[in-house]
Amino acid sequence: MQGKVITRFPPEPNGYPHIGHAKAVIIDEEYARMYGGKLILRFDDTNPAKEELEYYEAIQEGLDWLGVKPDIIKNTSDDIEQLHSYGKKLVEADGAYVCTCSQERMRDLRAKGLPCECRADHATAMDRIKKFFDGSYQQNQAIIRFKGDMADQNTAMRDPALFRIIEGEHPKLGKKVRVWPTYDFAAPVEDSLDGVTHAMRTKEYELRNELYFEILHRLGLRRPEMIEFSRLEFEGVPVSKRKIRPLIDSGTIESWDDPRLPTLKSFKRRGFVPAAIRKFVLSLGITLAETKPPFEALEAFNRKIIDPISPRLFFVRNPVSIRIDGAKEASLVLKNHPTDAALGTRQVSVGDEIFIAGDDAASLRVGDEVRLIEYCNIRIVGTNKDAISAVLAGDEIKQSMKKIQWVAKNDIVEYRILIPKELYIGEEYNTNSLEIANGFAETFASKLKPDTSVQFVRFGFCRIDGANAAIMTHR
């Protein structure tokens, strides 16, 4: 087995890669690596009506980001001629036929378990197969069907379509080709030809396994092992374009990298790192059980990875001012990380006015002593609405004391943090799916490059998303 395993990841380039794709490729890759084998990235581009060049690139980028390195990259469309000839061969061997019935009629017959006339006479099929490829038929006029059993218990075996005529422009082949294989035909043939030893797919294809292997059998092609696993989706975060596209079209969601979406771009923008996604995916195992894993599990993996490399900064939500009587102008040097000095320090000039978070302010009572982290202790002497007054109260750090983050009045920028929540609640769009936290951050935060991970102390881990905006990764 060692060195002989070949797996493949066959995405259709018809959309942006999402967490579901991540699960599939990571499993494909890990499996191949485990046995010192190879991974093929094969764009399953057999439907010109759906594929777009943009998505080939988007998928490639997504994999790059995930750190997945395919050994071979190809398109199903590269092999279109070979697929055509295997299709013809199958018809010649009486394993398939050309059907000219309407889609409606077939649906009806399929439901009743009855065959149509087209499949009966092999000579007819031989005559039609030439016409099928020479342009005699228009789109929807004829189709190549697998000769199965219209009464089979497994409905996937009731003469499924193998090739159809599509008059569209294909991103790779333009209008050169108009006879396109369906997934049912292309997948097994390509897997076999590509030398795939272990073909993995999600469990909704289970019923098609019989078809997959029967096609290979009739064509005399080698059969790979088939391994299935459940789809990955998070509660409230749909992966289907059906549920996302309307929100984008209506402007409810700005783009495909909106932090609420499960696209890889979204995860990246939100501050998740590839290593965490990989660990998470691997923790799910290859199981058929259909469950929605908890998002918190992914967060936990991510947190452990970014914690040691995220600078600690201060952000105060819904700021409330505090006047500290007697505080002098000073320039403080704050540590960027509690334990790792390598993350450096920053300077903050502070005077007698600071801001703390609204929630903290609300909990303060006259007489309370609190620690302003990395600065000093203060005692509250007055709490009039929006203005709290305090006096210096020494510098001894007591374990029992409440410690809060703060920002100096002369060192602040207006700051906004997006807090993504579940996109859907049940079948309904969650109108509160994007919470916005407004407040002040240290000016230092505005100088950080977009994409850096930070932890706003006592607030959460965030990904810098602009000069004065960040996205909350998780707590």
Added chain:
RNA sequence: GCUCCGGUGGUGUAGUCCGGUUAAGCAUACUGCCCUCUCAAGGCAGUGAUCCCGGGUUCAAAUCCCGGCCGGAGCACCA
């Protein structure tokens, strides 16, 4: 409706194929303690599953068989 596939502590899983030294491992969540100038990370400890239910086979079943219940998927000229 028909067919197929699943069902292990709150959650996600390992183990199930080749039934027995684990009456159930890991992760996450939760609780407590330690550490800590964070409600983070780290350390330690703990709560928590008679392995969906009911039968059967067996000296022995989470593991095999039968029935039931619950959940999911497929039934496209999409993949």
